[in-house]
Amino acid sequence: MKIPITLQIALLAVGMTGFYTLVGQAVPQKEVHPPEVIEVAANVTTAELVEIGRTVFEGKGICQTCHTIGKSGALRFPDLQGIAERAARQRPGYTQLDYLAESLYEPDAFIVPGFVAGMQPANRPPIGLSDVEILAVIAYLQTLGGAATVTVDTKFVYTGGAREQDAAEAATEAVADAAGSEDEEPSDLASGEAAEAEAAGDRAGGDDG
Amino acid sequence: MSQKRPGVLLIGLGVLAFLAVIVGAWRLAVTIDDTMAFRAPTRSAPAVAETESGAADQGWTPREQALADEAAAQAEADRTKPYVEAEYRAVPRIGSRVAIWVVAQLHLLFAAFVLAVPMFAVVVEAIGLKTGDKRYDDLAYEFTKLLSVSFSLTATLGAGLTFMLIALYPKFTNYLMSVFSPTFLPYVLLFFAEAAFLYTYYYGWGKFGPKLHLFLGIMLNVVGTGIMFIANAWLTFMSTPSGVSENGALISTWDAVSNYTWMPINIHRIIANLAFGGSIAAAYAAYKFLSAKTQAERAHYDWMGYIGNFVAMCGLLPLPFAGYWLAKEIYAFSQTMGLTMMGGAFSWLFIIQAVLIGNLFLFANWYLWLAMGRIEGAARFKGYIWPLLVIVIACFAVWATPRSIIASTEEIQAMGGSSHPILGFLGVMSAKNTAVNIIILATFVSFLLYRRSNIIKTTARGAGIVKILQGLLILASAAIVIGYGIRGYFVDAATRIGFSVPQVSSVLFCMLFVTMLDAYLTRGAQATKTQWGRIRPISQYVLILLAVTFTWMMGLMGYLRSGLRLHWHVYGVIRDTSPDAFTPTLGYATKVVSSTVLIFFLMIGFVFWLAGLSGKKVGAEEEEQADAVANSTLGFGPAGAPATASASNTATASAASPPPGNRP
Ligand code: HEM
Numbered sequence: 001m002k003i004p005i006t007l008q009i010a011l012l013a014v015g016m017t018g019f020y021t022l023v024g025q026a027v028p029q030k031e032v033h034p035p036e037v038i039e040v041a042a043n044v045t046t047a048e049l050v051e052i053g054r055t056v057f058e059g060k061g062i063c064q065t066c067h068t069i070g071k072s073g074a075l076r077f078p079d080l081q082g083i084a085e086r087a088a089r090q091r092p093g094y095t096q097l098d099y100l101a102e103s104l105y106e107p108d109a110f111i112v113p114g115f116v117a118g119m120q121p122a123n124r125p126p127i128g129l130s131d132v133e134i135l136a137v138i139a140y141l142q143t144l145g146g147a148a149t150v151t152v153d154t155k156f157v158y159t160g161g162a163r164e165q166d167a168a169e170a171a172t173e174a175v176a177d178a179a180g181s182e183d184e185e186p187s188d189l190a191s192g193e194a195a196e197a198e199a200a201g202d203r204a205g206g207d208d209g
Numbered sequence: 210m211s212q213k214r215p216g217v218l219l220i221g222l223g224v225l226a227f228l229a230v231i232v233g234a235w236r237l238a239v240t241i242d243d244t245m246a247f248r249a250p251t252r253s254a255p256a257v258a259e260t261e262s263g264a265a266d267q268g269w270t271p272r273e274q275a276l277a278d279e280a281a282a283q284a285e286a287d288r289t290k291p292y293v294e295a296e297y298r299a300v301p302r303i304g305s306r307v308a309i310w311v312v313a314q315l316h317l318l319f320a321a322f323v324l325a326v327p328m329f330a331v332v333v334e335a336i337g338l339k340t341g342d343k344r345y346d347d348l349a350y351e352f353t354k355l356l357s358v359s360f361s362l363t364a365t366l367g368a369g370l371t372f373m374l375i376a377l378y379p380k381f382t383n384y385l386m387s388v389f390s391p392t393f394l395p396y397v398l399l400f401f402a403e404a405a406f407l408y409t410y411y412y413g414w415g416k417f418g419p420k421l422h423l424f425l426g427i428m429l430n431v432v433g434t435g436i437m438f439i440a441n442a443w444l445t446f447m448s449t450p451s452g453v454s455e456n457g458a459l460i461s462t463w464d465a466v467s468n469y470t471w472m473p474i475n476i477h478r479i480i481a482n483l484a485f486g487g488s489i490a491a492a493y494a495a496y497k498f499l500s501a502k503t504q505a506e507r508a509h510y511d512w513m514g515y516i517g518n519f520v521a522m523c524g525l526l527p528l529p530f531a532g533y534w535l536a537k538e539i540y541a542f543s544q545t546m547g548l549t550m551m552g553g554a555f556s557w558l559f560i561i562q563a564v565l566i567g568n569l570f571l572f573a574n575w576y577l578w579l580a581m582g583r584i585e586g587a588a589r590f591k592g593y594i595w596p597l598l599v600i601v602i603a604c605f606a607v608w609a610t611p612r613s614i615i616a617s618t619e620e621i622q623a624m625g626g627s628s629h630p631i632l633g634f635l636g637v638m639s640a641k642n643t644a645v646n647i648i649i650l651a652t653f654v655s656f657l658l659y660r661r662s663n664i665i666k667t668t669a670r671g672a673g674i675v676k677i678l679q680g681l682l683i684l685a686s687a688a689i690v691i692g693y694g695i696r697g698y699f700v701d702a703a704t705r706i707g708f709s710v711p712q713v714s715s716v717l718f719c720m721l722f723v724t725m726l727d728a729y730l731t732r733g734a735q736a737t738k739t740q741w742g743r744i745r746p747i748s749q750y751v752l753i754l755l756a757v758t759f760t761w762m763m764g765l766m767g768y769l770r771s772g773l774r775l776h777w778h779v780y781g782v783i784r785d786t787s788p789d790a791f792t793p794t795l796g797y798a799t800k801v802v803s804s805t806v807l808i809f810f811l812m813i814g815f816v817f818w819l820a821g822l823s824g825k826k827v828g829a830e831e832e833e834q835a836d837a838v839a840n841s842t843l844g845f846g847p848a849g850a851p852a853t854a855s856a857s858n859t860a861t862a863s864a865a866s867p868p869p870g871n872r873p
Pocket of ligand 1: 317321476477478481482485524528529531532533535536620759762763764766767769770
């Protein structure tokens with residue numbers, strides 16, 4: 001018996017569609033869920049912050065879409081291995097924490113040499129991290145080539161704190177007044193914390209990615 | 210009588226389907242109720258009244274008293290029920306998102322068809338006007354005949370989509386309307402104009418002066434494109450918003466309209482619509498061919514299918530380039546979004562896309578090879594087909610191999626990076642770029658062979674040299690493409706990005722010059738007959754596979770456009786807080802796409818059936834007349850000189866004349 005043309009065509013259409021559906025089933029299946037709000041208790045320790053930060057970094061922060069940790073070569077985005085130490089000297093006049101905070105809140109304020117702007121502020125959509133989440137990410141970044149020092153109470157200029165450098169600058173000025181020299185290598189004179197972290201980074205050999 | 214049966218049956222089925230829709234819609238309406246999950250609470254908690262007092266006073270039983278109190282409490286609750294704006298309403302079972310998704314996609318598919326058909330109908334009509342060949346005019350009319358029902362369906366689906374948006378996503382729809390309210394009046398006016406031009410173009414066929422009629426057709430295209438541009442503004446705004454503040458407050462409607470992806474999508478869509486519309490028209494012809502009773506009918510529909518497919522190919526070849534531009538603008542808007550597309554959640558979608566595109570090229574070539582069967586002189590080219598097949602399949606394989614495109618974030622880095630954030634991603638597509646250029650070249654060669662099959666003897670001077678030159682040009686272009694493709698692996702990305710330029714331009718240059726040489730070569734050449742209708746029926750099934758694949762492609766890419774927003778209604782501005790905010794798996798998405806495609810084919814099948822009805826009555830009367838016209842007036846003896854335009858070439862060189870289209 002001859003199959004009617006209409007039926008033939010229908011079977012063909014169903015067959016072809018079925019094939020494409022099968023291809024669709026053959027690729028990896030991943031469901032992407034909207035990021036969840038991460039609760040941070042008021043009394044978390046720095047170590048806990050680091051863990052939260054890692055989760056955010058790998059999850060809702062989508063940092064890994066662009067950044068790697070521990071890759072070298074001609075990269076499109078800065079590798080974040082050893083960022084803790086680099087942050088302290090990347091930008092003259094900035095402490096490590098100021099630099100990291102600025103990198104996240106205002107990435108375009110300073111473009112890492114050799115790269116092009118392209119990061120969106122982490123506190124704004126579409127990433128839209130909360131301040132405490134960003135704090136946690138910073139804690140985590142501090143462990144990349146250094147040791148975490150921030151606590152839940154650490155404030156940045158973006159979160160109602162003062163730029164650490166401002167405090168440092170005041171100190172610098174005092175020193176400068178005394179020594180008669182102006183603003184030379186201010187980052188060396190930055191807050192003790194950064195110097196400490198840098199030292200810690202050196203010790204750790206900068207490898208825990 | 211036996212002829213009548215299927216018709217009656219179909220009408221019966223139609224009535225049943227109609228009833229089913231009514232019942233379904235009614236059931237849906239009563240089940241979308243605020244007790245459904247996901248809906249914002251609209252009713253305060255049912256107040257169960259205190260029933261202590263009063264029972265004894267009135268001599269009521271405690272139960273009566275309780276009921277009375279309950280009723281009173283309910284009345285009070287109803288009176289004071291606060292008005293709460295619903296954010297979302299759910300559709301039972303499939304959920305709001307899938308409901309909107311399917312209706313929107315169906316609307317888009319019909320809209321694409323309605324926009325595409327006039328584009329080539331007008332061109333075909335113009336060719337008819339220029340050459341004075343009536344068959345072109347008839348063909349254009351036959352294409353147009355498919356329009357009017359599709360137009361109504363497009364409008365109906367559009368209205369359905371709007372109502373569903375308002376009902377299911379009230380808050381968000383309201384927002385979108387507030388941003389785009391200035392575009393509504395122009396849209397409505399254009400829509401009226403579209404209807405006016407469409408119907409005067411269709412019903413006025415042969416009744417106006419040919420120039421005026423052509424003008425109507427051109428205006429139909431202009432207006433249709435305008436409508437699409439406006440609608441594209443709404444949906445591109447959702448993906449790549451501009452012109453609003455961070456919280457979504459409107460700053461400038463024009464900025465919202467002319468957002469990053471607006472123009473690229475306008476262009477990509479025009480081309481994709483053309484390809485899709487051509488392939489659907491070809492599928493219509495294939496269906497008619499397969500069910501044709503007479504040789505004349507077969508000849509006509511073979512020719513129509515050929516033209517439809519030719520249109521589809523004209524759209525298909527530039528599509529990848531338009532796609533790259535679109536992707537580039539997405540990167541320019543937001544690297545995060547671009548990387549989500551190419552390196553993140555959606556990278557595997559491009560593997561599926563590669564399979565589809567590979568199939569498109571494979572089917573297109575296959576059709577051309579089969580089509581050589583209708584040309585007597587084609588046998589001598591049979592030997593070329595196998596190598597071409599191998600090339601197309603090899604390129605297909607390269608393209609569809611995950612490793613050749615970015616499959617994960619790691620791979621982006623693994624393949625090295627550039628300091629160019631916008632174009633950088635193009636660079637990693639070295640193999641893919643090479644493959645697509647070679648496939649395009651191979652398809653072009655297939656087409657050339659098809660054209661060449663017609664020619665028995667060339668009279669042009671230096672034909673031998675010209676042929677060698679053509680061969681060399683093609684080889685050189687292929688060598689350039691492959692050479693750069695290989696070198697792409699050894700240089701850094703910044704250099705590699707630059708490689709796609711010589712690759713593309715060498716292919717374009719080659720196609721241009723070889724076509725020009727071919728025109729010279731075939732001028733005044735002695736040609737064989739193209740025996741329209743003498744093609745293996747399997748070719749017609751290939752045309753149908755092409756149409757299904759194009760449709761599926763539209764569905765998949767439509768999903769990509771919407772899916773890219775992830776959990777946002779308007780990316781980065783208005784969040785999706787509904788339960789459907791998650792992004793489904795590709796497996797799930799492809800199932801929805803497939804269902805949509807099948808529904809579309811059911812509906813378009815209905816359109817075709819109607820179009821067939823409208824021609825039937827007159828067709829029978831005109832049949833003989835038509836044959837007479839075909840054989841005498843137009844006088845198709847042995848073909849004269851093929852014209853330069855390939856479509857008109859094969860058409861004028863044809864022996865068997867397709868009968869004129871049927872007029873109501
Ligand atoms: C041969 C190559 C290509 C073909 C045949 C093709 C085909 C299509 C089709 C049919 C649509 C649907 C248009 C519509 O719904 O109006 C579409 C949309 C889209 N394409 Fe392509 N495309 C190609 C290449 C690309 C490339 C290379 C990219 C990007 C990497 C791309 C990105 C998109 C996107 C994002 C959409 C959604 C836009 C929309 O829905 O209008 N395409 N494409």
